[in-house]
Amino acid sequence: MNKLVQCVPNFSEGRDQKKIDKIVEPFRNKDKVKLLDYSFDVDHNRLVVTVVGAPQAVKEAVIEAIGVSVKEIDMNRHRGQHKRMGAVDVVPFIPIKNVTMEEADALAKEVAKEVSDKYNLPVFLYEKSASAKHRENLAAVRKGEFEGMAEKMKEDEWKPDFGADKPHPTAGSVAVGARMPLVAYNVNLNTPNLKIAEAIGKKVRHVGGGLRFCKAMGVELKERNITQVSMNLTDFTRTSIYQAHEMVRMEAQRYGVSIIGAEVIGLLPMQALTDVAEYYLGLEGFSINQVLETNLLE
Numbered sequence: 656m657n658k659l660v661q662c663v664p665n666f667s668e669g670r671d672q673k674k675i676d677k678i679v680e681p682f683r684n685k686d687k688v689k690l691l692d693y694s695f696d697v698d699h700n701r702l703v704v705t706v707v708g709a710p711q712a713v714k715e716a717v718i719e720a721i722g723v724s725v726k727e728i729d730m731n732r733h734r735g736q737h738k739r740m741g742a743v744d745v746v747p748f749i750p751i752k753n754v755t756m757e758e759a760d761a762l763a764k765e766v767a768k769e770v771s772d773k774y775n776l777p778v779f780l781y782e783k784s785a786s787a788k789h790r791e792n793l794a795a796v797r798k799g800e801f802e803g804m805a806e807k808m809k810e811d812e813w814k815p816d817f818g819a820d821k822p823h824p825t826a827g828s829v830a831v832g833a834r835m836p837l838v839a840y841n842v843n844l845n846t847p848n849l850k851i852a853e854a855i856g857k858k859v860r861h862v863g864g865g866l867r868f869c870k871a872m873g874v875e876l877k878e879r880n881i882t883q884v885s886m887n888l889t890d891f892t893r894t895s896i897y898q899a900h901e902m903v904r905m906e907a908q909r910y911g912v913s914i915i916g917a918e919v920i921g922l923l924p925m926q927a928l929t930d931v932a933e934y935y936l937g938l939e940g941f942s943i944n945q946v947l948e949t950n951l952l953e
Contacts, residue, residue: 659752660710660759662717663837663921665744666702666724667733669695674727675702681719687712692922698876699885700735701744703839705921707751710762717746718769725774725826730801736874737885740797740804741827747782748833759833760784767831771817777808777828778817784832786816793830794862794870801827838888838927839920840896841874842903846912849875852882855906859884859899866902868894881915891927897934925949 668674675695679702682690688708695702704720706713721743728742746766750759760783767778785791789812799807804822807813814820815828822828844852852873857863860871868890874883884903888894904914926943933941943949 657752658710658754658758659707660713660754660762661705661707661749661751661836662713662746663703663705663749664717664720664746666704666720666728667700667730667735667739667742667744668702668724668728669700669735670697677727678702678720678723679704681716681723682706685712685716688716694920696920698735698874698878699737700733701737701739703921710754710758713748714762714766717766718773721746721770721776721829722774725776725823729825730827731825733801736876738794738797738800738872739827740799740801741776741823741829742825743829744797745781745793746829746831747837748831749836750833756783756833763831763833767817770829770831771815774823774826775818776823776826777815777819777821779828779830780816780832781830782832782834787812796830804828835890836924838891838896838923839886840888840899841883841885841918841920842900842914843876843879843881843883843916843918844907844912845915846882846910847875847880848910849873849882851907851910851912852884854910855903855912856884856886858906859886859902866894866898869899871899888927891924891930895930895934896927897931 679693692705724742748759748763763784770776771778779796780786781793781796808820856871856873859865860869861867870887874885929943
């Protein structure tokens with residue numbers, strides 16, 4: 656029985672092509688590991704890699720890539736629009752085929768312990784792997800970011816699950832855990848006013864009274880002279896892309912701002928897109944089984 660797990664590590668480097676190539680290299684040409692996608696952004700200064708494969712093979716490749724990021728990235732010099740707390744900021748494991756959430760959780764904890772021991776990197780467990788309720792939400796774990804993490808770790812409730820009670824001097828700390836598939840969806844606005852994007856993000860995200868499975872923040876895209884509402888949909892089956900898109904549109908109207916584009920970061924399940932098509936086209940009785948590629952894969 657073939658087992659497949661997905662991993663989507665996020666690295667704090669989106670500008671130096673040589674460093675990006677070095678970080679991605681451990682995922683190339685590896686037996687039982689397939690590099691599905693990697694994308695990076697200058698404004699966010701972030702690299703998102705998507706790999707899938709046999710659990711142990713993926714584990715080894717991820718640990719190797721983390722080692723490269725620890726060596727290549729100095730967080731003291733890192734600046735970007737995306738919140739971050741380390742050279743490798745977050746490492747989620749997602750069960751795909753013949754893998755339970757419990758198995759993904761066990762794999763995440765193995766990786767957490769090994770990178771802590773091998774690279775002297777403090778690790779927080781989050782989402783399904785969290786050691787306490789207040790550590791489940793990545794935003795709560797990351798709060799304070801790289802610059803504030805040393806002070807945060809002095810608090811008893813924020814001691815790392817693995818490693819020393821202080822950040823790595825150049826690589827910071829990392830969150831590792833098992834979770835459901837996540838959709839990273841960003842909506843671009845025709846305004847350079849960051850305060851407007853931040854206000855919309857606060858209304859859309861769950862903690863601000865918005866969509867239950869949505870995390871959102873405002874981001875400035877300086878090179879394009881626009882702003883963006885950057886979102887993570889943590890359960891697309893209950894908070895869909897079209898719901899997030901329409902809520903951003905609705906909130907933007909109060910500021911006289913329009914949506915001028917959107918983007919998906921990394922990969923997403925086909926069902927997430929067919930849900931959008933069904934909504935906007937008003938399809939009646941539509942099923943993902945009507946998608947040609949779905950039948951070819953069976």
